[in-house]
Amino acid sequence: MIDKNKIVVVQNRGQGRVGYNIPDLGNLQRDFQPNETKEITYEELFKLSQVPGGMYIIENYLIIKDEEVINSLLGEVEPEYNYTDEDVKRIMIEGTLDEFEDCLNFAPTGVIELIKTLAVSLPLNDINKRELILKKTGFSVTNAIKNIEEEEVEDTKPKRKAAIPNRKTVVSDTPVRKAVKPE
Numbered sequence: 683m684i685d686k687n688k689i690v691v692v693q694n695r696g697q698g699r700v701g702y703n704i705p706d707l708g709n710l711q712r713d714f715q716p717n718e719t720k721e722i723t724y725e726e727l728f729k730l731s732q733v734p735g736g737m738y739i740i741e742n743y744l745i746i747k748d749e750e751v752i753n754s755l756l757g758e759v760e761p762e763y764n765y766t767d768e769d770v771k772r773i774m775i776e777g778t779l780d781e782f783e784d785c786l787n788f789a790p791t792g793v794i795e796l797i798k799t800l801a802v803s804l805p806l807n808d809i810n811k812r813e814l815i816l817k818k819t820g821f822s823v824t825n826a827i828k829n830i831e832e833e834e835v836e837d838t839k840p841k842r843k844a845a846i847p848n849r850k851t852v853v854s855d856t857p858v859r860k861a862v863k864p865e
Contacts, residue, residue, distance in 0.1 A: 692746055694743060695792035703733075717767075724754075727751060740756065743790070744792075762789035770797060771800060801823040802823060802827055
């Protein structure tokens with residue numbers, strides 16, 4: 683039996699904020715920012731596993747950095763549960779297609795979200811891995827990169843800042859009434 687006061691290092695693996703409330707611990711409210719690490723008690727993790735949605739948070743968005751606690755709460759986990767950002771980058775860039783597919787098949791939701799983010803920001807140039815991401819998640823890396831590139835092109839187009847001298851026509855985005863209002 684694990685001591686309820688044992689301190690456990692826990693990290694938010696997700697790209698977004700993760701928060702929870704535990705009524706049994708005096709309505710304890712805990713928030714983790716992206717990639718934030720906190721030291722919390724085993725009791726808090728155990729109580730979190732008992733609240734609705736708590737086990738989903740533990741399995742998919744938090745990394746518990748204690749093998750004994752993982753075994754107690756989750757039992758045996760897939761290797762992808764423990765993947766860090768660096769592990770994911772390595773698999774995306776250097777890993778085999780089979781290794782990458784296993785990651786997509788067995789990784790928790792937080793790792794899948796990280797893969798999508800990194801696939802666009804790196805960017806992931808392996809077309810076969812891009813196709814696997816699309817097949818497994820429905821997310822098109824190619825389209826996401828294309829959208830970002832189009833936004834960057836629109837941002838670089840010059841825009842007029844001063845009025846053009848001697849121009850008779852006024853250019854405006856405001857619609858002008860063409861018909862006369864009936865009286």
